[in-house]
Amino acid sequence: MNERLTHDPGTAIAIIGSGGSGAVTAGLILLAAVGHTGYYGLLGRSAGPQIRGGESAAMLRFGPHPVECMGDHFDLLVALDWDTVGRFADELPLACTSMILTDARHDEVPAVLGGHGASVHALPWRDLASTLPEGRVNMVALGSVGALLGLPFEALEAGVRATLGEKGERILAPSLAGVRAGYASGVDLGLNPPRVSGGGAAAPVAARWNLSGNEAAGLGAVRGGVRFVAAYPITPASEMLEWLAPRLELLGGSLLQAEDELASVNMIIGASFGGVPSLTATSGPGLSLMMEGLGLAVASETPVVVVNVQRGGPSTGIPTKSEQSDLNIALHGLHGDAPHLVLAALGIRDCAATVEWGVRLAEHLQTAAIVLSDQILGQSRAIVDPLTDQPFGGAGQAPLQRVIAPLADSDHRRYRSTATGISPMTLPGMPGGMYTADGLEHNEAGTPSSRAADHLEQLEKRLRKLTDFDYGSAWAEIRGEGERVLLTWGSAAGAVFEAAARLRAAGSPTKAIALRLLAPLPRAALLDALGGASQILVVEQNQGAQCFAYLHSLRVLPGHASSYARPGPLPLRPGEILDAVERDQPTREA
Amino acid sequence: MNERLTHDPGTAIAIIGSGGSGAVTAGLILLAAVGHTGYYGLLGRSAGPQIRGGESAAMLRFGPHPVECMGDHFDLLVALDWDTVGRFADELPLACTSMILTDARHDEVPAVLGGHGASVHALPWRDLASTLPEGRVNMVALGSVGALLGLPFEALEAGVRATLGEKGERILAPSLAGVRAGYASGVDLGLNPPRVSGGGAAAPVAARWNLSGNEAAGLGAVRGGVRFVAAYPITPASEMLEWLAPRLELLGGSLLQAEDELASVNMIIGASFGGVPSLTATSGPGLSLMMEGLGLAVASETPVVVVNVQRGGPSTGIPTKSEQSDLNIALHGLHGDAPHLVLAALGIRDCAATVEWGVRLAEHLQTAAIVLSDQILGQSRAIVDPLTDQPFGGAGQAPLQRVIAPLADSDHRRYRSTATGISPMTLPGMPGGMYTADGLEHNEAGTPSSRAADHLEQLEKRLRKLTDFDYGSAWAEIRGEGERVLLTWGSAAGAVFEAAARLRAAGSPTKAIALRLLAPLPRAALLDALGGASQILVVEQNQGAQCFAYLHSLRVLPGHASSYARPGPLPLRPGEILDAVERDQPTREA
Amino acid sequence: MNAPCETPTRRAKDYRSAIAPVWCPGCGHFAVLSAVTKALAHLQLGQERVAMVSGIGCSSRLPAYVETYGFHGIHGRALPLASGLKAARPDLTVIVTGGDGDGFSIGGNHFLHACRRNMDLTYIVMDNAVYGMTKGQASPTTEADWRRSKLTPHGSGLRPFLPATIAFAAGASFIARGFAGDPSGLTTLLVAAIEHPGFAFLQVLSPCQTFRPEQKDWKQKVHASTVEPASDPIEAARFLQSDDGFALGVLYARRLPVWQPRNQVSATPADLEAAFLR
């Protein structure tokens, strides 16, 4: 395994505790602190079904390069208490080099974590905290961890201010005091913690964003021009909506909380018909309820976007944990022949880029776009580079937007079968452009028709406008070269990129392809990218190998391609992908 | 083309008129009459969006063998009037050998029908009808057609009684008088109509059923044990529900008209949880609304059946016309990894057999089954052989039914991961068997759990129980042998069977495979049936080649397989399949 | 006062599109179509500034027959679609039409919440107490003992849905009832409904010639509402308790806060991005 670690693994820390222990707050501060120091970082969290008082854990990984996934194990496990560890022990892989920090007054390390050989160190957090007015254990522990990691105290202080600043001095002061006390105590613990390789600050601080995938998706929406959102709350999509609600207003738009998802999807269809780019966000159960509405958007050629933040399925499933198992419904869940767009965000920063692109494509192509994110993207935070102005547009490219019919067109037919398949649209308020949008089959003028010729013409036009469009190079992110290809989509990209990088670093040329555009699949470009690969492994986080099957359905994969698909809720880690690559080899060569 | 006609094409007649002209009634009577005479027959109908006063057409084909599809053209076109013919001229293919019968007082044959060279014969129906008290043109025309075809008058009389008997003597008497007058006039018209080959009666009359696909589906439901139905009306599924409502009551069950499809699917889940096999029927838009409920049935392992009578899509589409475009949503429309059953009826009689099988499979495997029918099956009628007692069960086969847990089981775990994956079920009322069914992920006992091990165990169990089950030979209907394979599913089977038979009759060995079970796909059996085929053409009635793509997704088809997919609303005809076979050949051999 | 630039007067027939209705001869929905065109002409609303939104049903076919913008959506979802449109485009006059099945059965939830939300929409339900388009099943407003649907051979057995009563309970600010057999009364009510600021609900008794021929009786049954349009809730509640379902007129009207989007631009996406820099 050791040769794999030549890729800089950064430092991985888990902070755990029961609900209310402040583990997540400590993690958020630490993320801000490493960001302040100039590192990139990724903070995931684990929550149980309890609203309050359940387990809680923050998982942080940081280093000098953008961090796109969790590592294979944690270097440091910080246990504020052991009360609920049984519920997420699965999520805490440790190695013999790991260190466990626990309070000196705590019970022994629970057996559920056993068998890894990590060293255990008891620290006097509780005692220290009790000496402080309103002293909190999580802050003391945070301070001692910061010291162990060699972070400058100003960075921790900045992290505390950025994270708790809004709560006012009454919270801020004791928090800072706790961190300070912990920091002071930790410096001379005599331990040998896994400091970040390269050490010290890396980049000018001002140039980075600290945001969650759900926030990034909200940003992508407004960058794409969305000014109306209707939605119904659902885990893990709600934070995207909560980020959007006050901000849409500042932009002159609005968010409407609907009575259910049947309403929300139809509300955005209405708003978009009115000319305002519109979006909703949901998760699996809500997406199910939107399928009929999305079919209406497709048939009536009304642009709309749904961001689907996936969670464990099927049915109510595991609402608080991640999975990539909604690809099937996103691709095929509409009744009838209903071609539409399906995109997937490849990372937290990419939530912004992909949602923006999805909005622009839907607007330009007058159809429904489903953008897939998931719990692990949506509810994790990262320190990332800011997005450029046109994430996917070359300078020469015309801006992707809705094609509006010229007012002078005396023979306006709303559903005219043009060469591109895109029919210039009129908007309410435009004189002479009146038409009735319809989900009933219709002729070019929009008059209902059940004649075969009209049906064929409209079906083909709705397909052609999607398949003939030139999507440029944004359909995938491709890294490295090699006869071995790791092919993936959506949030699995992070772990796949790292696995491929490790293979390359180990002298085994490997190309990683992460699909951002899934439907329509840019088949020729993908075939080209796969060309001549001797090993192809399709990686995804679901049971049914949904993407693998989809790629086969379009005859993209050669017979020797194989699949590594495994359901949630545990995040995909690079190491398991490397294991899958190894397992795949002998079978293929036999 | 002529060598293809060695397969007995029977006789094909279209009776058309504006709404209220009685074209469909005449068709129904003619079907009953040919049935009485001992022929098999198939009666399709075409309706427009109007509720009343629109176009209407009855398309009848009959002959000495079971009739499973419409032919390539009509031998006889009977025009009661020409008022609305423009709306369905597409659906009236004629040949130079065809005869057009029209009223002597009518306008000329409209140009929309032109170019086929059929002979036109004007008959004095209207004049004749006007001589009779309450004389109706459709009855007179029917009589003259009956005479032309050489049907015995008693058969027509029996047809009138069977069709109009319920309406009482006041309707019956003038109808019979009209038929009699037409019959008398027609005998000596001196025409040379396309009489049925072989002529005369064929089989004892009592042994046949006259029923529609929707009625057959209803029958299949009650044969399978369904005693509760909840549903919301929708075209073209409503007649199935209307057949069931009064009959379920006779069987001690009930039908509940729900407020919408969200309610109906949840109602049947509740009833099935209570131990009563339950079903609903709908069409595309309604199916869309049921997907979340079906996911609950899958996750909670509650058996339910949805009969989806497909119509033109997407969205509201073409409600009164047929298409096979809901395969995608049926296979993949559930969020999360949600394995379930998808079946498709291969013909009108098969609606009964397949729905019965679907109910039994769902019950035994504790999952959701979607049975696909479509408008052309559901709303057409046929004279068919009665169904045997166990359509798909060998004598030795145990009856497929729900596995109930023994009362004595002291350690009952509702979702126990057994070897088969099927967990014996308890029903409310059984002491000691209490559990809470759940769509949240759970452990074997049904307690909610978000742990990876429980998720994996339950996901695998829900998949395994479907994939490990032995479905016997009912998964497909296979006819003929040959290196050429025509592969299809659902209602396209009829036209495919006929195309294959014609090819064989022309000395070109051809095997036809029609899939009745689509998910889980019996992959090994299908690979075996395809073994060594040099030409494979997948035939279906939709735009997206949905089945073709699905079969590729499971790596069942070799690279040289090709697709003939064409959307509705026109019915698939054997001739176009033969054309597709021919077109396919050169490409494949190049 | 002279108009600064003259706009030609729009007549009712200018609001009628060229598409022929699919309705049965004698269907009550024809009268509603005609009243809609007359009301629009009365108000002289620019054709391009009006949007007609509907679901699915015979009644829901209406938008295609009106020469304005329109959206013939899916069954039961006309109100949310229209609400989204109005939220995005408060400048438009948005009129929603549909049937009793569309609005009170599958669409019942949206009806409740649209009443609560009180956006400035007009909602016309053409109530024929039957599902016309799917060939005659019981709707929520059908009498419990109506036995002519094969789906419910003993009658639905359900207490009829009382549209005005439910709208009132849900907080609607304007409730009226018209009759297809009284076209001029209907036009007047429609004008009042469109002019009402907020959610205006207009139930139109619109007989189904084909599946409910007995509704010919409605001509005899309807009568003008004897009370003045109540604006006092207590009074309205009392009136609705004694309502026989055939009183025509404005039954309730009251000014209530109207849901309005807050469309004032005060930032750009770049401003929002700045907040992530921390």
Place this chain on the structure above:
Amino acid sequence: MNAPCETPTRRAKDYRSAIAPVWCPGCGHFAVLSAVTKALAHLQLGQERVAMVSGIGCSSRLPAYVETYGFHGIHGRALPLASGLKAARPDLTVIVTGGDGDGFSIGGNHFLHACRRNMDLTYIVMDNAVYGMTKGQASPTTEADWRRSKLTPHGSGLRPFLPATIAFAAGASFIARGFAGDPSGLTTLLVAAIEHPGFAFLQVLSPCQTFRPEQKDWKQKVHASTVEPASDPIEAARFLQSDDGFALGVLYARRLPVWQPRNQVSATPADLEAAFLR
């Protein structure tokens, strides 16, 4: 009278399952759970003859905590699921539980139609005027100006949904209101609701400790309903118009026809097949 064979007396705790609730400490739903077990014990219902059905929400978690049959379904669909169960198994006591979001927002349509249908079900809505499970958004019963949800920073602006008023308008035959802070009153109401033949709707004011801590005030606000349970609709309508939403007790109860399946076997499938022979 001696029981022919003695069945041991069931106590409230016999109806409590071994599963620990996920609820926050102090959540009102605990009191509802306790009242359910007490009411079942009071009625001595066989555990296996009771089915608890729910949707999704904190409140909807309740069935798993009760040692009877149960179904934790999907968000908003508890009533139809329970209706199907009751139609198929009229012998069972079916109790439906859920929250204000589950029942009045996404599930509002089923609530209306369940009231109309009047099947013999008990429907308990634990109303905390918030979506607890999704961390604190406005529900239909939330005050229009409640600003603590980020989704509606200015308040929802919607007129609150009045559960009792809507149930009454929709034709419910039993309407009651209880309070989690009054456990014995709640148990009494639950017993009455279960015993009512037909659809019994029980709204329980059940504070959300975490997202609506201000609901501690409810203790002060609630008061016994001053009127006798009305069975006269006019009287009930008048009462509901003056209701402040905090009156506890049975607010309305009336015997109305109950929807019953007709489960009498008089034919076999083979008999039906015979009709096709023609």
